[in-house]
Amino acid sequence: MKIVDLRATTVAVPLEAPLRHANGAHWGRFVRTIVEVETDDGLIGLGEMGGGGEAAETSIRALKPYLVGHDPLQLEQLYWKICNPTASLYNNRAQLHAAIEFACMDLAGKKLGIRACDMLGGALREEVPFASYLFYRYADPKTGLGGEETADQMVAAARKLKREHGFRSHKLKGGVFPPDHDLEVYLALAAEFPEDSFRLDPNAAWSVEESIRIGRAIETVRNDYFEDPCWGLEGMRRVRSFVKIPTATNTVVVNFEQLAACIRLNAIEWGISIHSSGELGIQLATMLHLGAAIPNLTFAADAHYHHLTDDILKGCKMRYIDGKSAVPTGNGLGGELDHDKLQLYAELFRSTGGYDYDRDPQRPQWFAVVPETRFAQPKESRKAPKKGRSQNTSDRK
Numbered sequence: 001m002k003i004v005d006l007r008a009t010t011v012a013v014p015l016e017a018p019l020r021h022a023n024g025a026h027w028g029r030f031v032r033t034i035v036e037v038e039t040d041d042g043l044i045g046l047g048e049m050g051g052g053g054e055a056a057e058t059s060i061r062a063l064k065p066y067l068v069g070h071d072p073l074q075l076e077q078l079y080w081k082i083c084n085p086t087a088s089l090y091n092n093r094a095q096l097h098a099a100i101e102f103a104c105m106d107l108a109g110k111k112l113g114i115r116a117c118d119m120l121g122g123a124l125r126e127e128v129p130f131a132s133y134l135f136y137r138y139a140d141p142k143t144g145l146g147g148e149e150t151a152d153q154m155v156a157a158a159r160k161l162k163r164e165h166g167f168r169s170h171k172l173k174g175g176v177f178p179p180d181h182d183l184e185v186y187l188a189l190a191a192e193f194p195e196d197s198f199r200l201d202p203n204a205a206w207s208v209e210e211s212i213r214i215g216r217a218i219e220t221v222r223n224d225y226f227e228d229p230c231w232g233l234e235g236m237r238r239v240r241s242f243v244k245i246p247t248a249t250n251t252v253v254v255n256f257e258q259l260a261a262c263i264r265l266n267a268i269e270w271g272i273s274i275h276s277s278g279e280l281g282i283q284l285a286t287m288l289h290l291g292a293a294i295p296n297l298t299f300a301a302d303a304h305y306h307h308l309t310d311d312i313l314k315g316c317k318m319r320y321i322d323g324k325s326a327v328p329t330g331n332g333l334g335g336e337l338d339h340d341k342l343q344l345y346a347e348l349f350r351s352t353g354g355y356d357y358d359r360d361p362q363r364p365q366w367f368a369v370v371p372e373t374r375f376a377q378p379k380e381s382r383k384a385p386k387k388g389r390s391q392n393t394s395d396r397k
């Protein structure tokens with residue numbers, strides 16, 4: 001089996017409402033580049049990568065000379081061709097490689113008649129648990145959804161997600177409003193769902209001192225973990241030494257070299273969870289196959305998937321039942337591209353373009369720094385200033 005061609009198509013798939021985070025926002029759509037790798041025996045393998053839009057499409061296409069003639073079963077050779085850490089020093093290709101590797105595993109599974117999880121050791125489970133992923137959202141005029149800012153609004157949103165999907169673990173994406181606002185919302189969620197577990201992730205927006213203060217204030221909650229409260233290995237090490245909650249990161253330990261440093265510093269407590277990058281169905285399938293094969297997957301996985309209004313795979317959107325999603329049963333990744341939807345959402349991308357993850361369309365003068373001090377202010381506190389004095393709405397600056 002040899003690769004003969006590859007295609008890359010960038011799509012924009014609408015969200016129910018824009019998602020706010022500490023660095024900016026997802027502006028009402030996810031932009032993803034769908035990769036199709038074709039072999040000499042006519043098989044097509046699917047891959048997906050996030051963000052980047054046209055640049056991602058161009059970068060994927062530029063890998064064609066590396067890939068034509070390559071046997072998709074040779075995954076280690078694929079890594080070294082694309083990701084040799086010294087040869088690709090000035091071209092960080094980790095995401096590009098991941099998208100191509102997904103496609104090669106899809107091809108290998110289709111060729112051999114096995115599932116992707118079988119290449120990772122085989123499935124230990126056929127369903128993977130997911131957490132609700134609770135974002136503060138801007139209201140979306142098209143769908144009439146979103147607008148969550150307060151504790152009551154967030155609890156109502158969590159109740160709806162739990163009713164629809166059965167989630168038993170809840171992740172609050174914090175760092176948009178001041179830390180005490182996140183604290184109030186988080187404690188309200190914990191009080192509303194006493195049987196469930198929780199994780200708080202302000203995307204490293206807080207100082208070490210604020211992280212310790214809030215961490216101590218949530219110690220009585222049934223926490224899964226405290227994710228990236230502040231920036232940097234040394235900051236996380238210091239938080240960990242003062243807070244009795246397992247810590248987690250997807251920002252300061254993202255490769256094996258950093259893992260070695262993290263273990264030496266004892267900076268972050270390690271368990272296994274599965275992170276999310278705003279995936280469509282192809283990447284969700286990779287997360288499900290990985291989740292099927294990891295023995296010590298003791299935490300629910302994160303996914304943005306339920307915030308999407310549609311997908312680019314055939315059939316309806318993948319579902320959660322009792323907070324769990326089934327591992328696909330077909331060969332390879334187990335998904336088939338819906339070419340009509342691919343064209344529909346490629347056209348949407350052409351008409352709407354990309355968006356900057358680290359900009360907030362409703363706060364155009366603001367940009368994120370770490371630690372953050374110029375937080376957004378919830379509308380309610382703007383309407384109801386305390387003691388007759390107007391509150392400091394830092395986003396006016």
Ligand SMILES: [Mg+2]
Pocket residue numbers: 201203227228249250
């Ligand atoms: Mg995170």
